[in-house]
Amino acid sequence: MKHTERYRTLAVLWSLGLASCAAQPAARSAVETSGVLPADPTSPTPGSGSPATASVEQAEAQDKSRPDDKALLSLLPSTKLELAEGIARAEQHGARAVSAKFEVADGHLSLSVYTAQKGLELDAEHNVLAELSGDPTGADWQPQEEIFTDTKHLTRASYHLTLVQRARLSLGEVIAKAMSKQSGRVYSVEPAIHEHSPIFHVRIATPSGEAVNIDIESGA
Amino acid sequence: MTVCRTGSLRGFALAAAFAFLASGTRAEQADAALLSHLPSAKHGLREALEAVLAEGAEPISAKLEFEEGRLWLSVYGAKEGLHKCAEKNELFELKGDATAEHWQPQREIFSDREHLTRASAQLTLMQTTNLTLEAALTHAALPGKSVVYSAIPSLKDGKTAIVIEALVNGKPVQILVDETTK
Numbered sequence: 001m002k003h004t005e006r007y008r009t010l011a012v013l014w015s016l017g018l019a020s021c022a023a024q025p026a027a028r029s030a031v032e033t034s035g036v037l038p039a040d041p042t043s044p045t046p047g048s049g050s051p052a053t054a055s056v057e058q059a060e061a062q063d064k065s066r067p068d069d070k071a072l073l074s075l076l077p078s079t080k081l082e083l084a085e086g087i088a089r090a091e092q093h094g095a096r097a098v099s100a101k102f103e104v105a106d107g108h109l110s111l112s113v114y115t116a117q118k119g120l121e122l123d124a125e126h127n128v129l130a131e132l133s134g135d136p137t138g139a140d141w142q143p144q145e146e147i148f149t150d151t152k153h154l155t156r157a158s159y160h161l162t163l164v165q166r167a168r169l170s171l172g173e174v175i176a177k178a179m180s181k182q183s184g185r186v187y188s189v190e191p192a193i194h195e196h197s198p199i200f201h202v203r204i205a206t207p208s209g210e211a212v213n214i215d216i217e218s219g220a
Numbered sequence: 221m222t223v224c225r226t227g228s229l230r231g232f233a234l235a236a237a238f239a240f241l242a243s244g245t246r247a248e249q250a251d252a253a254l255l256s257h258l259p260s261a262k263h264g265l266r267e268a269l270e271a272v273l274a275e276g277a278e279p280i281s282a283k284l285e286f287e288e289g290r291l292w293l294s295v296y297g298a299k300e301g302l303h304k305c306a307e308k309n310e311l312f313e314l315k316g317d318a319t320a321e322h323w324q325p326q327r328e329i330f331s332d333r334e335h336l337t338r339a340s341a342q343l344t345l346m347q348t349t350n351l352t353l354e355a356a357l358t359h360a361a362l363p364g365k366s367v368v369y370s371a372i373p374s375l376k377d378g379k380t381a382i383v384i385e386a387l388v389n390g391k392p393v394q395i396l397v398d399e400t401t402k
Contacts, residue, residue, distance in 0.1 A: 123375075124337035151336055155306035158340030165375055166348055193305075196348050220348075220378060 069203075069211050075109040076102060076187055076205050081136040083186045084175045086111045089141060090132050096120050097171045098160035101188035101203075102136070111136040111143070116161045123165070124158035131157075163191035163198040167218030171200075178202040178214045191218070251392075254286040258367045258387050261291055263323040265368050268295035269354055271314055271325065278302050279353050280311075280342040284318055284369040293318035293325070298343045305347075306340035313339075345373035349380040349399055356382035356397040363388060 079102065081089075087097040090113040100113040110133050117128035131153070134143035148154050164170075169177070175186050178200075188203040198218035206212055265282040272279040272295050282295040292315055299310035313335070316325035330336050346353075353371050362368060362384075370385035381398040 124341045125334060127337075129337070149333060151331060152307060154333060154336045155309075155311075155340045158337045159306045159344050162341045162344040162375075163348070166345075166378065166380065168378060193344075193347050196350055198348060 071104050072102060072109075072187065073205050073209055073211060075104060076185060078109055079111065079136040079185075080139065081111060081141045083111070083189065084172055086113050086132075086136065086141060087171050087175075089113075090115050090143075094119060095130075096164070098157065098164045099190040100171060101190065105133075108135060109137055110134065111141060113143070114157050114160055116157075116164075117147075120161075120165050124154075124161050127161060129154060129157035129161065160191050163193065163218075167191065167198040167200070167220050169200070169216070169219050174200045174202060174216050174218075177216050178204060182212050182214055183207060184212065250286065254284065254291075254369065255387060255392060257286050257291045258284065258369055261293070261318040261367065262321065263293050263318050265293070265295075265371055266354065266357065267323060268293050268314060268325075269357075271295065271323075272297040275299075276301075277312075278346070280339065280346045281372040282353060282370070283372065284367075291318045292316065293323055295325075296339050296342060298339075298346075302343075302347050306336075306343050309343065311336065311339035311343065342373050345375065345380045349373070349382075351380075351382055351397065351399060353382060356384060356401075359397045359401045360384045360386070360395045362386050362393075362395075365389070366393075 083100050083102065087100050090097050090100075095115040095117045096119050098114045098116055100111075103110050103112055112131055112133040115130050115132060116122070116124075117130055118126070128147060130145055130147045132143035132145050134141055148157055171189050174189055178186060178189075182204050184204040184206040186202055186204050188201070190201050192199055192201050192215075194215070198220050200216040200218060202214045202216055204212045204214060261284055265284070268282045269279045275297075277297040277299045278301040280296050280298055282293075285292050285294055294313055294315040296311065296313050298304070298306075299312060300308065311330045313328045313330065314325035315328070316323045330339055351359075353373075357368060357371060360368075366386045366388045368384060368386040370383070372383050374381055374383045376383075376396055376398070379398055381396045384395040384397060386393050386395070
């Protein structure tokens with residue numbers, strides 16, 4: 001790990017505190033090693049009444065992609081569906097997407113979208129939290145639906161839903177915003193928290209095959 | 221300052237007593253029962269918050285509730301504090317008889333859907349505000365004889381607010397406290 005990246009890692013972990021809250025395990029480690037530097041490294045840690053830093057909307061090219069992402073990045077070109085399209089499909093019948101990503105499952109590319117089936121008006125307790133996932137390399141994405149009942153996924157999806165409810169951007173808008181800053185293919189978008197505010201971690205595979213992390217402010 | 225006093229917003233003002241006798245909903249009946257038993261409480265929300273803080277955890281909501289014929293003082297907490305998300309935290313409740321001489325809460329770690337989703341959302345909301353529940357109770361600036369029976373984070377107009385409910389001069393009052401409250 002280069003010195004600058006190590007500093008970035010420490011600074012982010014120190015300042016964010018919530019870095020480990022990102023969604024899926026593969027994406028989570030990326031969040032921990034990239035993302036937002038505090039405007040003032042001496043600022044108080046979250047939870048102690050610290051004011052929000054000026055901006056978290058910045059693109060940071062990664063010195064290297066994570067080992068876990070290498071397999072994903074190599075499989076990503078085979079998708080016939082973009083992440084935004086998967087989100088739109090997941091939202092066809094009134095559900096709202098709260099996070100989405102491409103991932104490698106059993107050696108195959110999979111597109112996964114977490115949804116709140118009753119939309120954003122109802123909180124996690126009164127919603128139905130689910131995942132649509134399936135092979136995006138075929139002619140038609142035909143995802144399987146899993147309604148969450150286990151602790152890990154219920155807490156994760158509740159976290160995502162609450163942040164998307166708190167944010168002022170939809171996942172589609174977040175992706176569009178990220179794409180205006182970095183060309184490539186978005187392969188992960190998930191809400192997170194920085195300085196008490198919702199943000200979105202967006203990961204993009206660049207045309208040259210590198211992974212780039214962009215944090216998008218939620219507007220909240 | 222944006223402290224909103226909205227008594228009877230939840231439809232359980234004094235009229236709730238009539239609703240209880242007439243055709244009140246189950247929720248109204250429960251609220252009426254709670255309000256009628258609040259004077260018997262010997263322990264308040266601050267004590268519950270302190271109990272969570274004393275074990276190094278972070279309180280994320282607290283309330284007095286009337287269940288199974290008894291008045292309970294309940295507080296939800298996040299063992300790892302506000303620096304860990306719900307998935308990496310331990311969400312729990314301390315709950316005990318609010319009318320007993322000494323509040324001796326039982327501790328339950330949540331594992332069921334209802335409580336996991338509720339507590340996860342509450343933790344996330346507390347992570348998106350500078351406010352603590354203790355500070356919100358202070359900002360609410362209630363009269364000395366008030367009985368606060370609920371302090372729960374909520375999403376109001378796209379922002380995190382702490383909804384404080386209290387019995388003030390015999391009437392239920394709801395107060396929203398957010399980061400702009402001075």
